[in-house]
Amino acid sequence: MASRVTARITHALILLFIVSVVGFALLRLMPGDFAEILLMAQMDGTLPDANQVARYADQNGLNDPLPQQYLRWLFALLQGDLGKSFISNEPIISDITLRMGQSLLLAVLSMSLALIIAVPIGIVCARYPGSRIDRIAGMISVIGMSIPNFWYSLLLALLFSLVLGWLPTGGHGTWAHAVLPTLVIATSIAGVLSRYVRGSLLEELSKPYIRTAKAKGLSRLRTVLRHAVPNTAPGILTFSGMQFARIFDGMIIVETLFAWPGLGRFLVESLLNRDYPAIQACFLLIAGSYILVNLIVDLCIAFYDPRTREIV
Amino acid sequence: MIKKTLLGAAFAALAMGSFTLAPQPAQATEDNTLVIGTMWESMPLAMKPRRSRFFNESEILDTLVKLDYDLKTIPGLATEWDRVSPTVWQFKLRENVVFHDGTKLDAEAVKFSLERVIDLLPYAADLLNIKSIKAVSPLVVEIENTEPFAALPNQLSDAITVVYAKSSFDEAGEFVKPVGTGPWKFEEYKKQDRTIVTRFDEYWGEKPALEKVVYRYIPDHNSRTLALEAGEIDFVTNMLPSDVKRLSEDEDFKVYAEPTSGLYYGAFNAGEKSVLSDVRIRRAVNALVDRDLIVKGALDDVGEPAWEFFAPTFDWAPQADEKYTLDPELAASLLSDAGYEKTDGKWMKDGEQLTLRILSYSSRTEMPMITEAMAALLNEQGIATEVGMYTWGGMLDLVKQGEYDVSVVFWTPEMTGHPDLHLKSQFHSKAGLNYQFWANAEFDAAVDKGRTLDPGTEQVATYTKAMNILHDEAPIIPLVHKVFVVASTKDLKNYRIHPSGFFFDFKSVSK
Numbered sequence: 001m002a003s004r005v006t007a008r009i010t011h012a013l014i015l016l017f018i019v020s021v022v023g024f025a026l027l028r029l030m031p032g033d034f035a036e037i038l039l040m041a042q043m044d045g046t047l048p049d050a051n052q053v054a055r056y057a058d059q060n061g062l063n064d065p066l067p068q069q070y071l072r073w074l075f076a077l078l079q080g081d082l083g084k085s086f087i088s089n090e091p092i093i094s095d096i097t098l099r100m101g102q103s104l105l106l107a108v109l110s111m112s113l114a115l116i117i118a119v120p121i122g123i124v125c126a127r128y129p130g131s132r133i134d135r136i137a138g139m140i141s142v143i144g145m146s147i148p149n150f151w152y153s154l155l156l157a158l159l160f161s162l163v164l165g166w167l168p169t170g171g172h173g174t175w176a177h178a179v180l181p182t183l184v185i186a187t188s189i190a191g192v193l194s195r196y197v198r199g200s201l202l203e204e205l206s207k208p209y210i211r212t213a214k215a216k217g218l219s220r221l222r223t224v225l226r227h228a229v230p231n232t233a234p235g236i237l238t239f240s241g242m243q244f245a246r247i248f249d250g251m252i253i254v255e256t257l258f259a260w261p262g263l264g265r266f267l268v269e270s271l272l273n274r275d276y277p278a279i280q281a282c283f284l285l286i287a288g289s290y291i292l293v294n295l296i297v298d299l300c301i302a303f304y305d306p307r308t309r310e311i312v
Numbered sequence: 313m314i315k316k317t318l319l320g321a322a323f324a325a326l327a328m329g330s331f332t333l334a335p336q337p338a339q340a341t342e343d344n345t346l347v348i349g350t351m352w353e354s355m356p357l358a359m360k361p362r363r364s365r366f367f368n369e370s371e372i373l374d375t376l377v378k379l380d381y382d383l384k385t386i387p388g389l390a391t392e393w394d395r396v397s398p399t400v401w402q403f404k405l406r407e408n409v410v411f412h413d414g415t416k417l418d419a420e421a422v423k424f425s426l427e428r429v430i431d432l433l434p435y436a437a438d439l440l441n442i443k444s445i446k447a448v449s450p451l452v453v454e455i456e457n458t459e460p461f462a463a464l465p466n467q468l469s470d471a472i473t474v475v476y477a478k479s480s481f482d483e484a485g486e487f488v489k490p491v492g493t494g495p496w497k498f499e500e501y502k503k504q505d506r507t508i509v510t511r512f513d514e515y516w517g518e519k520p521a522l523e524k525v526v527y528r529y530i531p532d533h534n535s536r537t538l539a540l541e542a543g544e545i546d547f548v549t550n551m552l553p554s555d556v557k558r559l560s561e562d563e564d565f566k567v568y569a570e571p572t573s574g575l576y577y578g579a580f581n582a583g584e585k586s587v588l589s590d591v592r593i594r595r596a597v598n599a600l601v602d603r604d605l606i607v608k609g610a611l612d613d614v615g616e617p618a619w620e621f622f623a624p625t626f627d628w629a630p631q632a633d634e635k636y637t638l639d640p641e642l643a644a645s646l647l648s649d650a651g652y653e654k655t656d657g658k659w660m661k662d663g664e665q666l667t668l669r670i671l672s673y674s675s676r677t678e679m680p681m682i683t684e685a686m687a688a689l690l691n692e693q694g695i696a697t698e699v700g701m702y703t704w705g706g707m708l709d710l711v712k713q714g715e716y717d718v719s720v721v722f723w724t725p726e727m728t729g730h731p732d733l734h735l736k737s738q739f740h741s742k743a744g745l746n747y748q749f750w751a752n753a754e755f756d757a758a759v760d761k762g763r764t765l766d767p768g769t770e771q772v773a774t775y776t777k778a779m780n781i782l783h784d785e786a787p788i789i790p791l792v793h794k795v796f797v798v799a800s801t802k803d804l805k806n807y808r809i810h811p812s813g814f815f816f817d818f819k820s821v822s823k
Contacts, residue, residue: 087358088357088358090503154538157538162542169544256531257534259504259532261503
């Protein structure tokens with residue numbers, strides 16, 4: 001078991017290494033002279049002259065062979081040095097720490113809320129498929145999935161901030177600031193998740209062992225809760241993990257509307273500003289968080305379900 | 313069990329880390345504090361050409377020369393200035409001015425600051441044209457230019473020339489934080505959230521009425537206005553045109569709208585890769601686009617139609633003898649001259665329709681709407697368009713390669729109250745920012761001469777000549793003069809929009 005866990009972690013690290021190489025190479029293989037592009041980004045788009053470019057390339061070791069540059073970058077990275085932002089002139093690590101913390105907070109809160117809403121609904125729907133409650137829940141889930149976040153966010157802000165005056169329209173720092181963005185993200189995830197729980201549970205309920213359980217005389221509720229739900233849990237966990245990781249880079253609209261300093265918006269801002277050191281850091285971190293969340297999910301499932309230990 | 317404990321611990325850690333502050337009630341701005349919602353983050357810890365405008369805009373730092381509400385030069389940190397020889401200026405500094413760190417402003421401090429600015433911001437060297445700076449006495453700074461340079465006092469009103477105290481930089485000369493002489497002192501910067509400035513009681517001029525100004529960063533245009541309506545902020549900038557209309561009808565709010573420095577224009581590619589290398593087509597395009605319709609249709613009337621480069625609002629700005637007009641007949645004859653023929657409502661030559669590749673960028677609120685409107689109006693007149701929206705940098709890449717016909721941009725040509733800044737930096741054949749492949753020796757000569765001349769008839773005649781060439785040669789199509797719009801709560805008093813577009817002037821504001 002321990003060796004398999006080690007192997008899984010090693011795989012994750014190898015993947016991370018590949019991602020870092022690709023991320024490093026992507027920016028450097030762009031058309032144009034990398035030194036000139038970097039320098040121009042720092043000079044608000046004015047064209048630097050050849051001397052300036054040469055000096056800059058020399059100072060920053062951009063004339064060295066790429067593998068050497070990569071190793072230098074990697075060693076700095078391992079010491080927590082991601083370079084300085086072209087835009088804010090501060091170490092990127094301070095930006096990233098803030099953004100990562102805020103994204104993580106939002107992700108944990110929204111995911112918890114989504115699970116609290118979606119799992120019971122999914123179970124009830126699977127228990128009574130085709131019933132009125134199932135149809136209503138299905139309808140609400142579809143609305144939750146398809147309602148555009150930018151519109152829904154504004155409606156919530158209108159209601160809770162402008163009409164009722166209970167919550168701030170945006171910003172971060174107190175629990176009140178987290179309520180609206182959490183609600184918006186949780187709703188969209190809960191919609192998909194409850195459908196997924198229902199679907200996988202229904203499939204499980206059609207299996208022969210459920211018939212056996214029924215024949216054994218277990219009540220229907222006990223059958224669902226004691227046998228079907230535990231068996232679908234790994235699938236639900238994997239699915240939730242994917243949704244969880246999505247919050248890191250896919251919530252740009254919610255983050256912008258509520259002025260929430262998350263990682264997704266940081267990536268977009270960095271891209272628009274051509275803040276190359278920041279883009280690289282985001283790339284690494286977002287890919288890293290997908291790898292990490294997947295690793296954690298896999299390990300959790302391995303602990304939970306002995307059968308999968310072999311394949312982990 | 314272990315899982316639950318871990319999860320619980322993670323939650324507790326998160327909760328402790330993030331929620332230590334008490335919740336803020338939704339309605340809260342204190343009486344002595346002004347809270348402003350801004351579209352861009354203020355970044356007070358970075359000294360960049362674009363970003364350092366914040367130091368001037370918020371008056372943490374002062375310039376030697378300032379501009380009044382007609383964009384005419386008035387004393388700033390310098391009380392008077394004289395040209396002692398064609399290439400040498402002397403600036404007499406204001407007495408008893410102290411920096412926020414308690415040190416005194418003197419000629420050495422100004423010399424140090426300007427040299428630092430030129431060193432750190434390459435753009436400043438072009439702008440100021442300085443050969444050397446000398447402190448001739450404790451309160452007199454002498455600046456020698458590389459050529460006779462009458463425009464210097466105006467250029468010294470540009471935000472990037474603000475005077476920094478020595479303690480703004482570290483030992484190595486790198487910028488750390490803004491320490492200046494302005495009425496507002498830099499207090500705190502919370503990343504991605506707000507920048508706070510407080511009143512500086514030893515300020516040399518009119519003391520601010522309020523104690524504190526908070527610049528809150530709210531990137532979404534809807535949310536920013538909503539924050540004003542919810543009472544979280546007192547003042548909002550860069551509203552959507554639709555919100556402007558709604559708030560001006562609401563008694564609880566005041567909406568301020570004034571024409572300011574700033575022009576949206578299409579820059580033509582006059583190089584060989586574009587059909588617009590033919591001046592007749594450039595002039596025809598200028599005669600075909602109805603600017604009034606752009607302002608009405610795309611901007612809900614928030615803007616002034618632009619038929620000339622400098623806005624007519626500023627009486628010091630030189631104008632060409634003629635303006636562009638909507639004149640389809642003139643356009644038709646110009647296009648016919650250029651070998652085009654109108655068939656089925658399309659301008660054709662050699663079996664192909666006249667087509668313009670139009671580039672623009674979307675980060676500025678009004679930019680996409682103006683660009684689309686211009687393209688639509690050209691289509692209607694029989695000219696095909698291919699519109700591409702990019703980031704600023706992405707657009708610039710294509711522009712530099714000459715792979716475009718029109719790039720729609722925004723500049724603030726009147727910002728320093730002198731025509732030199734933009735004529736020289738945008739249209740001069742040697743200008744670093746001239747990516748239009750347009751070169752005109754007579755225009756270059758006029759602009760080179762204009763900056764050496766003192767105000768007077770010769771200066772007016774020189775710049776009028778430059779403007780006439782710009783008009784006739786038509787390297788651009790002016791589209792919209794910017795109207796600056798902000799809104800505040802109804803209790804805010806004495807706010808007035810400054811026409812430079814980069815200066816809030818909150819000193820006299822109270823509530």
